[in-house]
Amino acid sequence: MTPSARPLRADALRNRALIVDAARRLFAERGLDVTLHDVADAAGVGVGTVYRRFPDKDALLGGLVAAKYEALVELAEKASTEATGRDGLRRYLMSTMELRAGDRSLSTAVLRAAPQTEEATELRARLAAAMTALVARAQAEGAVRRGFSPDDVPAVTSMIGSIADRTREESPGAWRRYAELLLDAVCPPDGDLPPLSGEPLAPPTPGVCRSRP
Amino acid sequence: MTPSARPLRADALRNRALIVDAARRLFAERGLDVTLHDVADAAGVGVGTVYRRFPDKDALLGGLVAAKYEALVELAEKASTEATGRDGLRRYLMSTMELRAGDRSLSTAVLRAAPQTEEATELRARLAAAMTALVARAQAEGAVRRGFSPDDVPAVTSMIGSIADRTREESPGAWRRYAELLLDAVCPPDGDLPPLSGEPLAPPTPGVCRSRP
């Protein structure tokens, strides 16, 4: 059950990497409804090649999941080095929201999905532990909204994700304003709340179309 | 042969209303992925009739906005009767989020969409005015997060919508916990913040399916 078999040939490895890169990029940009044809085209290979490496779409997605968990765990672990629980939690939440803002598939594939592999399950457990510690430490400082649970993190991140997904094209950083709002709601900064940074989303102007979700 | 739209025949008007009603219901319940066949069936007309009235799906969505704007305006106007600016804004935000939680298409059709008709443009203006007043009054009381703009309301509502859409099936009221969090972030209650109500979303358990968005 180890990766096993013999290592892939050089060109196969290269193509696998191309596929994974293309998939990561497309899923991040456009969410889960990209087709494997799209992925194959973006990778510069035929569909068959994608299916040779990944039995189906979920498997391809699943192949990206471990790396995403790792990134989240790393964010959590880096955040724990902050001097205060407050700063640690704030840093973690902000960096996680940032990761999600850049990756449309993070919620569906990772935050809201059950881990499908042993590796993912283990990473998720590590992540959960780290988040619990971050929240507990900040809680001990009285820095967190009472009742807030580590299990609320995915919801908060997803909310920011939904804004980010909708505004990526027209104003890529717009999500930060709402991230700040949420962050301050969960774990307010030490002193007074500053005014919200950035600008609100401009309401759409009459007559211009919008279309697809 | 008159230059612009001549009034519709009586039966055409009736059909338009049937279509709009059915669309409102289906889009609210099942989101944007209902087919226009579904809408036509629910309205008791043929697909062709739907397409005769609305060039495409987006236009049909657009056809719903007037009613939705009206509902929002009504909420805003009711909210203005509250004794304080704080209560008025809180009530408005909460009721808007509630409306959105019950209507999967509210964001796309109204919050994020430009008004396409004169009627919609006008209603949107009334709504904007009401929201501005609500925010200004609360702002004057120092009850609002500094920098918060009436233009932020759609974003806040959308965030709750994204949570509500994802949890409608398994735990229909789950969005309230996050609505409370956001509401308190925008316009905190008078005294101390209470602990968050409700429970966080349970994380998915390993081994369960992933599948389609």
Place this chain on the structure above:
Amino acid sequence: MTPSARPLRADALRNRALIVDAARRLFAERGLDVTLHDVADAAGVGVGTVYRRFPDKDALLGGLVAAKYEALVELAEKASTEATGRDGLRRYLMSTMELRAGDRSLSTAVLRAAPQTEEATELRARLAAAMTALVARAQAEGAVRRGFSPDDVPAVTSMIGSIADRTREESPGAWRRYAELLLDAVCPPDGDLPPLSGEPLAPPTPGVCRSRP
């Protein structure tokens, strides 16, 4: 559960007939592995039209089944009018084999398949009854190989079918020789057995290809 709804429009009826005709022809000629694209092309319609009338391939096939059962029942009932049990059974077997020789899908869709609709189940029962009667009557005359059962008819027919399918192109009537052989085995003629009619299948000559099943 009756055919119900309102009758189809004239053009839809015509297309439905075109589809059914094309399907009947193609399935008969080429067996079950024709694609619905092939059927659609042969019918001169788009694939979508086929799927509008028949939810899937099995349904299309199923739509042909009733007519096939009817044909078989009719053969059985005509055969029962023969003066003797021997002649009746011989006539029935021969005509059934003939039907099968002309229709590549008869075995899979009817003879070896379970009936899927009420109508088909009923027709199958009628057919079974008629076959039982035919065999019993011939049996009473001592005209049938001992131990032969009505349930053996599909097997016998299928065997002839397999020969017919393989020889349809090069020598369309070749199956008759083997039909005779089988028929005489099941229910020998009254007098002496005549020599086999026709010619054996010429063995393939060296060097010529054959290919697909």
Place this chain on the structure above:
Amino acid sequence: MTPSARPLRADALRNRALIVDAARRLFAERGLDVTLHDVADAAGVGVGTVYRRFPDKDALLGGLVAAKYEALVELAEKASTEATGRDGLRRYLMSTMELRAGDRSLSTAVLRAAPQTEEATELRARLAAAMTALVARAQAEGAVRRGFSPDDVPAVTSMIGSIADRTREESPGAWRRYAELLLDAVCPPDGDLPPLSGEPLAPPTPGVCRSRP
């Protein structure tokens, strides 16, 4: 650079043998729809190697014929040692049908295919001679259905094959009943015909799946 095929290298020969062995086994068990990937895997070589030796699937099938002819010739020669022509022919037919019942690809590869190599052509000639002798001897005893030709043997065997292929899973010996029927039709036993042995194939029961051929 010699005009025609130069002898293969030792390892190439070994691979060819591995491929042919694997192909024989898989085609016999699972029929013609095994993929060449399956064959390659079972042989422990790459697909490319299979295609290097055999231009396509048909050619690979062709590569199996020699061994199959040898088996048939052996059956024919053993059968000739029987005391009577009747017994010889009956034994030959029965053993050939048995061979076919155990080998899904025998018909396509041998019975219906033209020999493609010199070796195959020669073996086929030997087989034809042996069959002719068997039939002639039995014919001389009056033991054979008049008109029956050695060229009819493949057809008879194929018919049994078609039954065997369809029933292998559910009732592996079911073909014997029909083999007996055919055998008695071609070359009846010495005394009275016994009742058919075994049971007829049970008709499929309503409501069970249909699906793929």
Place this chain on the structure above:
DNA sequence: CATGAATGAGCGTTCATTCAT
């Protein structure tokens, strides 16, 4: 020579949209 990675047409099926009736 051997390998297995790569290909892409084709499978059964869906659905937003068009157009003959």
Place this chain on the structure above:
DNA sequence: AATGAATGAACGCTCATTCAT
């Protein structure tokens, strides 16, 4: 005007065959 039949590109996926390594 209203209908719903018709369309066909696109979906996720398979596999016989080719060709770079």
